[in-house]
Amino acid sequence: MRNSFRILVLVLILSLILIGFAAKAQEPGPIVTWQMLVNQARLDEGLAPYGLSSLLSASAQRHADDMAANQTSSHIGSDGSMPKQRVREVGYAAWTQDNGELIVDENFWIGQSTIEDALAFFLNDPPQRENILSPAYREIGIGFATDADGRDYYVLDFGVRPNVLPIFINDGAASTDAPQVAIRLTNEDVRPEGQGANFMGLVIEIRISNEPSFDDLPWQPWEPLIPWSLPDAPGEHAVYVQFRDAAGRTAAAVDTIVLGEGAVSAPTSVPPSPTFEPTATPVPPIAVPEFTATAIPEPAATPMSVVTAGPEPPSATESSPAPQVSTSVPSSLTITPFPTWTPLPTPTPQQDDTPSPLPPWLASLERLALPSLVALQGIAIIFGIYLILRRGR
Numbered sequence: 001m002r003n004s005f006r007i008l009v010l011v012l013i014l015s016l017i018l019i020g021f022a023a024k025a026q027e028p029g030p031i032v033t034w035q036m037l038v039n040q041a042r043l044d045e046g047l048a049p050y051g052l053s054s055l056l057s058a059s060a061q062r063h064a065d066d067m068a069a070n071q072t073s074s075h076i077g078s079d080g081s082m083p084k085q086r087v088r089e090v091g092y093a094a095w096t097q098d099n100g101e102l103i104v105d106e107n108f109w110i111g112q113s114t115i116e117d118a119l120a121f122f123l124n125d126p127p128q129r130e131n132i133l134s135p136a137y138r139e140i141g142i143g144f145a146t147d148a149d150g151r152d153y154y155v156l157d158f159g160v161r162p163n164v165l166p167i168f169i170n171d172g173a174a175s176t177d178a179p180q181v182a183i184r185l186t187n188e189d190v191r192p193e194g195q196g197a198n199f200m201g202l203v204i205e206i207r208i209s210n211e212p213s214f215d216d217l218p219w220q221p222w223e224p225l226i227p228w229s230l231p232d233a234p235g236e237h238a239v240y241v242q243f244r245d246a247a248g249r250t251a252a253a254v255d256t257i258v259l260g261e262g263a264v265s266a267p268t269s270v271p272p273s274p275t276f277e278p279t280a281t282p283v284p285p286i287a288v289p290e291f292t293a294t295a296i297p298e299p300a301a302t303p304m305s306v307v308t309a310g311p312e313p314p315s316a317t318e319s320s321p322a323p324q325v326s327t328s329v330p331s332s333l334t335i336t337p338f339p340t341w342t343p344l345p346t347p348t349p350q351q352d353d354t355p356s357p358l359p360p361w362l363a364s365l366e367r368l369a370l371p372s373l374v375a376l377q378g379i380a381i382i383f384g385i386y387l388i389l390r391r392g393r
Helices: 002-026 030-044 054-070 083-089 115-123 126-132 360-367 369-392
Strands: 104-111 139-146 152-159 167-169 180-185 203-209 225-229 235-245 250-259
Touching: 030 115, 030 126, 030 139, 030 152, 054 083, 054 104, 054 139, 054 152, 083 104, 083 152, 104 115, 104 126, 115 126, 115 152, 126 152, 167 235, 167 250, 180 203, 180 235, 203 225
Parallel strands: none
Antiparallel strands: 104 152, 139 152, 167 180, 180 225, 203 235, 235 250
């Protein structure tokens, strides 16, 4: 009898441990949280979300790791590199200005508080707010590291590439209950004239398909939001968009969403918007095709106290000097306003591809948490019934 009671207690303890693992697995990582918050801030201002670029993320992660390792607070890396140099070195083929400078920029934040606090700092600092809410940039990269003293280092890189026009189904929702969706489109506002025979300018026409082929489909005028119907079958669906400018130059993009009943409603990040990569390269740098997101390690949570980027951590009521960033966009920039729109279904949370910081055996246990939890709870119920019957004899 006593041994049975001990086994029952052990099973219940294991169940609680697995419940903790399951709850942790549902929490979005810092990369997803950053993307969610930045893109929600943009939608609140009538701007299209940012697509997540694995190349920009590689550049941002390099600098986050570097600052954390050396406990520095600067846009200049320990090797003397600057943001534009780091972006160029990962192969991100951004549009360039007339002087050859890449049209990219960088924000960073250092502290022990929440991502919401870090974003609030950016939005209250004019040059960094300009990067978050830029009508010119179309992509973002996010890097995250923690130093030996528990401070978090967040680096956001922003950029815009020719022929890369991210699209967003229901503003980047992971799932939808209804096949009727809305496709949010981006446009070439940085170089509306385009460049050469391959790099398109301002989009005037689009065509949409549920298949990667656009054969014989009609063209229609570009609009920031296009209603669309997915195939009426549960599962993941892709939507393909082809763009065309006045010179007949084209580009294409794709986004995916899961159609299913009873999707959980919660805020989400906007997932990476896969694009058909340019087949030619602009003036230097060299274009490198991008397919998968760069894995970015996710450290454990740290104590909460606001420390912003800069040599001295400020107090909660004290403003600190912002990192020196500048947003350089061509004088020919044309801003296309986006209408205010409430996403159709409320998006659902997505998990990023961040590797688990747990040891391998714990990571394996985490993956088995839900099925194991069900099994252990069943065992606990059986033991409970067994003990009740024993006592009744």
